[in-house]
Amino acid sequence: MxxxxxxxxxxxxxxxxxxxLLSYIKSHSPYCETSMYPKRFEELGQNQAFVVYSTVLKDPEVQGKVLDLSGIRDRAYVLLGEKSIGIAYRANSSSIKLTIEAPGNQETQLNIIVENMGRLNFGDNLFDTKGLISNITLNGQILSNWTMCISGSLxxxxxxxxxxxxxxxxxxxxxxxxxxxxxxxxxxxxxxxxxxxxxxxxxxxxxxxxxxxxxxxxxxxxxxxxxxxxxxxxxxxxxxxxxxxxxxxxxxxxxxxxxxxxxxxxxxxxxxxxxxxxxxxxxxxxx
Incomplete structure (x- = not known):
């Protein structure tokens, strides 16, 4: 031996x-798509790594508002423009409703980088799709008109x-x-x-x-x-x-x-x- x-x-x-990472994916993505509501990784042809979900807010005044990311699979890095405002993780139920701390914010573009952390292969969640699998709300209002860019072979x-x-x-x-x-x-x-x-x-x-x-x-x-x-x-x-x-x-x-x-x-x-x-x-x- x-x-x-x-x-x-x-x-x-x-x-x-x-x-x-946000600007890299947006500038190098092999495929972007627009949709009224967010689509899952699988619908976009991305089976691993990341997808960037972006939408434009009607009002930049978001201080203290609650962003509900209950449909996240698996982990979301949330940004206003390029500035981080929090992380949501499906395994941490206290993190999926994010109270935004951004006093005096003037940025209207909300960017969410979603990470696929691997698929479950046991129990009740074998059909483990990834991405934003349900609508995202801000203070109870559904956010729409999303642009989604996949990370490809990153x-x-x-x-x-x-x-x-x-x-x-x-x-x-x-x-x-x-x-x-x-x-x-x-x-x-x-x-x-x-x-x-x-x-x-x-x-x-x-x-x-x-x-x-x-x-x-x-x-x-x-x-x-x-x-x-x-x-x-x-x-x-x-x-x-x-x-x-x-x-x-x-x-x-x-x-x-x-x-x-x-x-x-x-x-x-x-x-x-x-x-x-x-x-x-x-x-x-x-x-």
Whole structure:
């Protein structure tokens, strides 16, 4: 039996904000459709990743109004223009009726990025369609005249041809795309592990990570138990530049800065407890 592959810690990789996920999907979508009422992923020909649902509000004064997203499948990132105003998640019943906090708002475009988080394969919900599966209401009034743009093959491979957004439009709490480069000096690169959350680099909360063109997988460290993402050395470019791309859906450690970091380590973290424990999360585990 062959031995284990060599693992290497390539260290910290600096990433920078490139483009909001909203503008990327809208500018790269292979298909958009308009409809009086929202359609499901399946009706739009999208079976994974994201669909952007957009409509124009009649009145920008939305402070304190309740947006009812009871028909969300599975998770919705809600924005006024490009600014995040909240997240709704089907598994958290308290989040699906969102009281809007936007004093003095002048933006009338409501954008909802809906994420398919996987399909149920048991119980009463085997017919697990995705998207906005029922009407969305604002203070009890049904919202209509939607434009829907699918994300196409975004989940299969890293986003390309990014249109760099102006940094002054950057909202670190909205879904955004970040990328950065690092070099490998070996002729035969080693396996490594992408660690999205470290004490020194901060917290990448939830999203998708890519190495070069390859999708490493989803990360959601606070949920666990898996924290790191295995990165096979064969996916790294020897003796040249490699790229890391992160689609961060909730909040990046960049904060008000334009750059932040991710770590490539030589050990996995596969057994973080479900209840967040920083001491256990950052315990070095060599196997």
């Amino acid at each position: 062959p031995g284990n592959n060599t693992k290497k810690a390539y260290g910290s990789v600096q990433l920078s904000f490139k483009q909001s 989940f299969d491979q890293a986003p390309t041809n990014l249109i760099i957004n102006k940094f002054q439009d950057f909202d670190p709490n909205a879904p955004n795309i970040y990328s950065g480069n690092f070099s490998v000096t070996e002729k035969v690169p080693s396996d490594t592990f992408l660690l999205p959350t470290t004490i020194s680099n901060g917290y990448w909360e939830k999203g998708i990570a890519y190495i070069n063109k390859y999708n490493l997988g989803r990360y959601w460290p606070v949920m666990g138990p898996q924290v790191t993402l295995y990165t096979p050395g064969i996916w790294l470019n020897p003796s040249t530049t490699n790229s890391i791309t992160m689609i961060e859906l909730q909040s990046s450690p960049c904060g008000s800065k334009q750059t932040c970091s991710i770590e490539l380590v030589d050990y996995p973290i596969l057994d973080k407890p479900t209840l967040f424990s920083e001491r256990l999360l950052f315990k070095r585990q060599r196997q």
